[in-house]
Amino acid sequence: MDSYRMYVDGAWVDAADGRSFTSNDPWTLQDWAEIPEGDERDVDRAVSAAGRAFEESWWRHDARRRGAVLRRFADLVETSAERIAEVESRDNGKALTEERAACAAIPAYFRHAPALAESYPDSAPRGGDPNVRAVTHRVPYGVIGIQTPWNTPGQLLSQSAAPALAAGNTIVVKPSEVAPCSTLELARLVEEAGFPAGVVNVVTGFGQVVGAALCAHPRVAKLAFTGSTQGGVLVAEHAARRLVPVVMELGGKSANIVFTDCDLDRTVDALVRGFTVASGQTCMAGSRVLVERPIHDLVLDRMLDAAAKVRIGDPRDPATAMGPIATEAQLAKIRQFVAIGVEEGGRVRCGGGPPEGAEHPRFFAPTVFTDVTNDMTICQEEIFGPVCAVMPFDTEEAAVRIANDTRYGLSGAVWTSDLARAHRVTDAIRAGVVWVNDQRAGDPAFATGGTAMSGYGRLSGVEGHHEMTQVKSVQMRIA
Structure with missing residues (x-):
C-alpha cells in the first residue's frame, strides 16, 4: 500500500500515538493507502504551528510576496494535476475524466485570490468631525480551521484555502477520512512553492475526534466547513460555544425548472449530467426536475433514453461517466431512499438498483422517479446518489413555489430562452447560486454558498475574500 504522513509545521509526521487507518478503493474494494489517525494532540501541534507562523513569519505582512508563493503553488498543482486526479479517483471512486477536470480547475483559485487580495481597496468614510480621518480596511483572522468532504476534496479545499491564505491567514486542514489522500498530495507541493513552515498544515483522522478538536481549539479564529447539513450543525454548535465565526457550504436539493422555450437538446443533456455526475454524490446535484406540462412527456422520454446510455464502469476508463458509489454506507442510504420513494407512491421509470448485468457491488444505475409530489421524502431529503424526481408544472408561479418548497437553498437552474x-x-x-441555461458551472471570481439548511457565508470571489478577513477601522484625529 501507499503510505502517507500528516503535514505539520513544514514537516511530514506520524500521528502522536502512531495509529493509522486505511483508504479503500471503491473500484477494486481493496485498501490502497495507509494514513495517520490523528487526535487532539495532533490538532494542537498543527494549530500551534499555524499560530506561530501567523505571529512570527512574514506571511501576513506582505501581500505581494504571498501572491508570488500562491502563484508558484498554482503552477506546481498544474503540473501535478494528473497525479492528484488519479489519487482522488482511487479515494472516492469518481470517474477519472471528471477528476481531471476538477483538479485542472484548482490552479485558477490560487491565482485569482492573491490578485484580489493585492488590489483590494481600503475605504475612507467621512464622519461628522472634520478633524478626524478614518481608514477602514480588511485584516486576516489568524488561524482558520478548514474541513473538507470526500466527493471533490481538492477543488472544494481550494475554494476555502485560496482566499484564506491570500488574505494572510494560516490554515489547518482536516480532510474527510473517506478521501484524504489528494489533500496530502497537494501538501507535497507546499514547501517547494515557498510557504513558510506552519502556514499550511494537514491533520488526518476522523471527524468526531480531529474535526471536533479543530472546532474547539482556542487558537482557531474561524472555521470553514464543506459537507453534510448534519455535520454543519455540529460545527456551528462548537463554534457558538466559543463565539467563533463560521462559513459553511452544506447539502442541497436543487431544482431545475424547464420551460417550453428551452433548447431541448442542451437542456436534456444537462439534466441527466446534473444528477449522474459524481454518481450523484454532489451537494449541487439537480435532483428535482420541474418541467412545464406541454413538454413534460417529451423531456421525460429523452431523459430516460439518455440515462440508459450513461456508461457505468471502471473509473479509470476514459469512456466511464459514472463509477461506483464511494462507500457501502452511502450505497445503503441510496437504496433506502429509493425504497421509501416507492413506498410513498413514486414510480421508478429507470434504474432503482444496480445496472442490468452489473458485477460490481457498488454500482447504482441512474434512477428517475415520476408520479411524485414535492412533499415526498425523495423530493425533500438529500439522497447524494444518482436519483432524480421529475414533476410537471403549469405556471411560472407554480414552478417557483415547488422549487422553494424545501429546507435547503444551495443552488438551482432555469432553462428558457426568454430573458x-x-x-x-x-x-x-x-x-445561493442559480444558473440560467447551465448547471454546476463555477469560477473563482463567482461567489458560491447556500441559504437556509444549505449553510451560510460565501466562498470564492470578492465575497470569499470578505469571509476570510475582518473589518478594522483606524480613526486618526488630525487637529
Whole structure:
C-alpha cells in the first residue's frame, strides 16, 4: 500500500500515538493507502504551528510576496494535476475524466485570490468631525480551521484555502477520512512553492475526534466547513460555544425548472449530467426536475433514453461517466431512499438498483422517479446518489413555489430562452447560486454558498475574500 504522513509545521509526521487507518478503493474494494489517525494532540501541534507562523513569519505582512508563493503553488498543482486526479479517483471512486477536470480547475483559485487580495481597496468614510480621518480596511483572522468532504476534496479545499491564505491567514486542514489522500498530495507541493513552515498544515483522522478538536481549539479564529447539513450543525454548535465565526457550504436539493422555450437538446443533456455526475454524490446535484406540462412527456422520454446510455464502469476508463458509489454506507442510504420513494407512491421509470448485468457491488444505475409530489421524502431529503424526481408544472408561479418548497437553498437552474422570464424566476428562487441555461458551472471570481439548511457565508470571489478577513477601522484625529 501507499503510505502517507500528516503535514505539520513544514514537516511530514506520524500521528502522536502512531495509529493509522486505511483508504479503500471503491473500484477494486481493496485498501490502497495507509494514513495517520490523528487526535487532539495532533490538532494542537498543527494549530500551534499555524499560530506561530501567523505571529512570527512574514506571511501576513506582505501581500505581494504571498501572491508570488500562491502563484508558484498554482503552477506546481498544474503540473501535478494528473497525479492528484488519479489519487482522488482511487479515494472516492469518481470517474477519472471528471477528476481531471476538477483538479485542472484548482490552479485558477490560487491565482485569482492573491490578485484580489493585492488590489483590494481600503475605504475612507467621512464622519461628522472634520478633524478626524478614518481608514477602514480588511485584516486576516489568524488561524482558520478548514474541513473538507470526500466527493471533490481538492477543488472544494481550494475554494476555502485560496482566499484564506491570500488574505494572510494560516490554515489547518482536516480532510474527510473517506478521501484524504489528494489533500496530502497537494501538501507535497507546499514547501517547494515557498510557504513558510506552519502556514499550511494537514491533520488526518476522523471527524468526531480531529474535526471536533479543530472546532474547539482556542487558537482557531474561524472555521470553514464543506459537507453534510448534519455535520454543519455540529460545527456551528462548537463554534457558538466559543463565539467563533463560521462559513459553511452544506447539502442541497436543487431544482431545475424547464420551460417550453428551452433548447431541448442542451437542456436534456444537462439534466441527466446534473444528477449522474459524481454518481450523484454532489451537494449541487439537480435532483428535482420541474418541467412545464406541454413538454413534460417529451423531456421525460429523452431523459430516460439518455440515462440508459450513461456508461457505468471502471473509473479509470476514459469512456466511464459514472463509477461506483464511494462507500457501502452511502450505497445503503441510496437504496433506502429509493425504497421509501416507492413506498410513498413514486414510480421508478429507470434504474432503482444496480445496472442490468452489473458485477460490481457498488454500482447504482441512474434512477428517475415520476408520479411524485414535492412533499415526498425523495423530493425533500438529500439522497447524494444518482436519483432524480421529475414533476410537471403549469405556471411560472407554480414552478417557483415547488422549487422553494424545501429546507435547503444551495443552488438551482432555469432553462428558457426568454430573458425576462429568466430574470423573474432567478430573482424568485431562494438559493445561493442559480444558473440560467447551465448547471454546476463555477469560477473563482463567482461567489458560491447556500441559504437556509444549505449553510451560510460565501466562498470564492470578492465575497470569499470578505469571509476570510475582518473589518478594522483606524480613526486618526488630525487637529
